[in-house]
Amino acid sequence: MTMKIFIPRDAAAVAVGADDIATTFAQVAARRGLPVEIVRTGSRGLCWLEPMVEVATPEGRVAYGPVSAEEVASVLESMASNGPHALRLCIADEIPWLKRQTRLTFARCGVIDPRSLEDYRAHGGYKGLERALSLGSDAILAEVTASGLRGRGGAGFPTGIKWKTVAQASADRKFIVCNADEGDSGTFADRMIMEGDPFLVIEGMTIAGITVGASKGYIYIRSEYPHAVAAMKAAIVAARRGGYLGDKIGGSACGFDMEVRVGAGAYVCGEETSLLESLEGRRGLVRAKPPLPAHHGLFGKPTVINNVLSFAAIPFILAEGAKAYADFGMGRSRGTMPIQLAGNIRQGGLFETAFGVTLGELVDDIGGGTFTGRPVRAVQVGGPLGAYFPRALFDTPFDYEAFAARDGLIGHGGIVVFDDSVDMRKQARFAMEFCAVESCGKCTPCRIGSTRGVETIEKIIRGERISENLALVEDLCNTMKFGSLCALGGFTPYPVLSALKHFREDFAPIPTTLQAAE
Amino acid sequence: MTVAFEPFYEPWNETRGADIVAEHASQEGATLVILHALQDAFGYVPEAAIPMVAQALNLSRAEVHGVFTFYHDFRRKPAGRHVLKLCRAEACQAAGGDALAARAEARLGVALGNTTADDRVTLEPIYCLGLCATAPSAMLDGRLIGRLDEKRIDALVAEAQR
Numbered sequence: 001m002t003m004k005i006f007i008p009r010d011a012a013a014v015a016v017g018a019d020d021i022a023t024t025f026a027q028v029a030a031r032r033g034l035p036v037e038i039v040r041t042g043s044r045g046l047c048w049l050e051p052m053v054e055v056a057t058p059e060g061r062v063a064y065g066p067v068s069a070e071e072v073a074s075v076l077e078s079m080a081s082n083g084p085h086a087l088r089l090c091i092a093d094e095i096p097w098l099k100r101q102t103r104l105t106f107a108r109c110g111v112i113d114p115r116s117l118e119d120y121r122a123h124g125g126y127k128g129l130e131r132a133l134s135l136g137s138d139a140i141l142a143e144v145t146a147s148g149l150r151g152r153g154g155a156g157f158p159t160g161i162k163w164k165t166v167a168q169a170s171a172d173r174k175f176i177v178c179n180a181d182e183g184d185s186g187t188f189a190d191r192m193i194m195e196g197d198p199f200l201v202i203e204g205m206t207i208a209g210i211t212v213g214a215s216k217g218y219i220y221i222r223s224e225y226p227h228a229v230a231a232m233k234a235a236i237v238a239a240r241r242g243g244y245l246g247d248k249i250g251g252s253a254c255g256f257d258m259e260v261r262v263g264a265g266a267y268v269c270g271e272e273t274s275l276l277e278s279l280e281g282r283r284g285l286v287r288a289k290p291p292l293p294a295h296h297g298l299f300g301k302p303t304v305i306n307n308v309l310s311f312a313a314i315p316f317i318l319a320e321g322a323k324a325y326a327d328f329g330m331g332r333s334r335g336t337m338p339i340q341l342a343g344n345i346r347q348g349g350l351f352e353t354a355f356g357v358t359l360g361e362l363v364d365d366i367g368g369g370t371f372t373g374r375p376v377r378a379v380q381v382g383g384p385l386g387a388y389f390p391r392a393l394f395d396t397p398f399d400y401e402a403f404a405a406r407d408g409l410i411g412h413g414g415i416v417v418f419d420d421s422v423d424m425r426k427q428a429r430f431a432m433e434f435c436a437v438e439s440c441g442k443c444t445p446c447r448i449g450s451t452r453g454v455e456t457i458e459k460i461i462r463g464e465r466i467s468e469n470l471a472l473v474e475d476l477c478n479t480m481k482f483g484s485l486c487a488l489g490g491f492t493p494y495p496v497l498s499a500l501k502h503f504r505e506d507f508a509p510i511p512t513t514l515q516a517a518e
Numbered sequence: 519m520t521v522a523f524e525p526f527y528e529p530w531n532e533t534r535g536a537d538i539v540a541e542h543a544s545q546e547g548a549t550l551v552i553l554h555a556l557q558d559a560f561g562y563v564p565e566a567a568i569p570m571v572a573q574a575l576n577l578s579r580a581e582v583h584g585v586f587t588f589y590h591d592f593r594r595k596p597a598g599r600h601v602l603k604l605c606r607a608e609a610c611q612a613a614g615g616d617a618l619a620a621r622a623e624a625r626l627g628v629a630l631g632n633t634t635a636d637d638r639v640t641l642e643p644i645y646c647l648g649l650c651a652t653a654p655s656a657m658l659d660g661r662l663i664g665r666l667d668e669k670r671i672d673a674l675v676a677e678a679q680r
Contacts, residue, residue: 011647011648011649011662012648012649012651012652012664014662015647015649015652015655015662015663015664015665016652016664016665047651047652048651048652050652182648183645183646184646185607185608185609185610185645185646185650186607186608186609186650187646187648187650188648188649188650188651190648191648223554223591224644224645224646224647224648225647225648226660227662261547261550261551262550262554263550263589263591264550264553264554264589264590264591264592265589265590265591266588266589266590267645278550279547280546280547281547281548281549281550281551281575281585282547282549282581282585283584283585283588284588284589299546299547340650340651341651342609342612342650342651342653343608343609343610343611343612343613343650343653344612344613344614344653345651348650348651348652349651350651371613372614380608384607384608414609414650416608416609416612416650417612418612419612422612427608427611430608430611434645438645440588
């Protein structure tokens with residue numbers, strides 16, 4: 001009997017040897033005369049176990065990990081004999097880290113072959129589109145609104161309202177734009193879903209297209225993600241061939257098609273208006289709002305621009321109904337959030353769960369603390385523009401409003417863990433430096449403020465007039481926060497001010513942590 | 519161990535350049551698409567190509583130059599034979615990336631953002647490869663490497679120098 005072996009082709013797995021493992025499995029199996037079928041999947045998101053390999057058994061898929069090339073032969077032996085192995089975990093779905101999750105968006109990721117439209121359909125794919133086609137625009141809008149879905153890119157704007165605005169606008173052309181410029185450090189959910197379940201993103205964008213009356217979509221993917229670009233391009237071709245893109249999608253009267261556009265290494269292009277400028281072939285300069293992209297977006301036409309995860313949440317909402325989604329979550333944060341645990345963490349990866357889980361649970365319990373084994377000192381939530389939280393704030397529930405109330409943001413759901421060796425002066429300086437490098441230059445507080453910020457923090461680091469310069473940095477941050485055009489200049493103060501507020505001891509003449517260590 | 523292969527680029531040729539520009543010029547908002555295609559073919563965007571793009575898209579040379587210089591990806595001259603990009607963003611910093619970057623700089627004798635004198639290796643920072651749970655990470659000529667440590671960074675540097 002042919003053994004079916006699943007090996008991820010996700011970039012994070014490939015970066016730790018998944019391609020070599022796949023080749024080795026094929027070679028060893030051939031040598032042993034074992035018939036095997038190797039399926040390359042996305043990643044389940046248990047990154048510390050990558051490359052995680054699974055084998056189909058009558059009881060379910062049994063996982064092994066992390067597998068190295070040297071261990072392939074013995075792992076294969078264990079698979080063939082259903083025998084024990086040091087790397088043998090259990091049935092993949094039963095792994096506690098996976099079982100604790102509520103996977104609505106990432107249900108198929110790591111399970112199916114992302115290149116196979118048939119596999120996608122066999123696992124419930126395109127049910128959302130089918131229902132959407134039977135509902136019509138108004139009813140879809142009602143569902144999306146009732147689901148409570150808010151923009152997963154970071155701003156948290158209600159998706160239903162955005163779509164309704166575009167649906168009501170009249171124009172000869174409208175566009176759907178997917179923001180896949182996932183530049184925040186510590187985030188990789190967009191990349192994972194594009195590589196692991198690309199048809200889901202296509203389905204979400206297609207539903208948006210038929211809802212608002214747009215026939216053309218663009219997905220703007222950052223150039224740092226070549227694997228995601230390849231996966232999306234392949235899926236678009238397959239969807240077109242299968243009748244799910246192009247004229248008369250899914251046998252209906254609606255037409256929708258889309259293409260991939262690749263960014264060119266500008267962080268600011270993750271800001272929606274800058275992204276639109278870039279798509280139009282210009283420098284990624286931020287546009288002043290209003291007008292909103294919903295009225296005056298790509299090429300001046302009404303445009304729905306949403307993050308990958310927002311579109312990826314849509315098929316479930318349509319297939320299972322708004323209530324099934326909204327039943328999860330807390331307060332005004334409904335549904336699930338794919339949270340990414342990253343940096344110095346023992347068990348990092350993608351953890352999709354309902355809003356409301358606390359930061360402490362995520363970092364200590366689910367993440368298992370630091371990889372280095374040292375105490376967790378700080379976590380940055382929400383990317384380079386997110387605040388640094390100390391352990392004292394670990395009771396903060398993962399919720400848009402709860403984080404905002406503590407001068408933080410959940411952003412795109414990335415959590416970067418730092419141990420006690422972190423120097424928060426350095427992190428504050430880096431935040432300003434990053435803003436200085438990536439500023440589009442259009443508004444003064446961001447362009448000049450960030451450079452002055454770097455200089456002033458350097459003075460503090462050198463011990464020059466510390467209290468005066470600290471006051472200056474705080475003042476500068478306020479100017480940036482309230483005077484910048486977009487979130488780049490406007491949110492850079494979050495990491496800086498949070499470092500100052502919660503880790504003040506690092507900014508004293510001689511850092512007390514250093515004293516303690518010496 | 520995987521053997522590094524040298525990326526192959528064509529030498530600049532005006533006719534070939536014009537073909538590439540023409541191939542993509544009819545797309546909406548084609549500037550970045552064309553600049554990417556030129557760089558994919560030649561390894562950089564030759565200065566002579568800028569006016570060609572401008573003419574094809576009915577833009578001024580200044581506009582195309584502005585786009586070309588705005589984005590970090592586009593090169594004005596060819597990179598070294600191998601390009602080693604080290605992620606320098608927060609998740610990799612948290613996982614010890616600073617020390618590894620310093621180590622690579624010392625081994626190669628160049629700071630990030632520079633090419634070795636023998637034109638063999640271009641060492642560059644990159645801000646996030648999305649491998650933040652298997653940090654620190656790097657990319658050598660398009661190949662991804664995660665969970666870097668001293669041994670792995672040394673091997674990568676040696677591979678790039680070959």
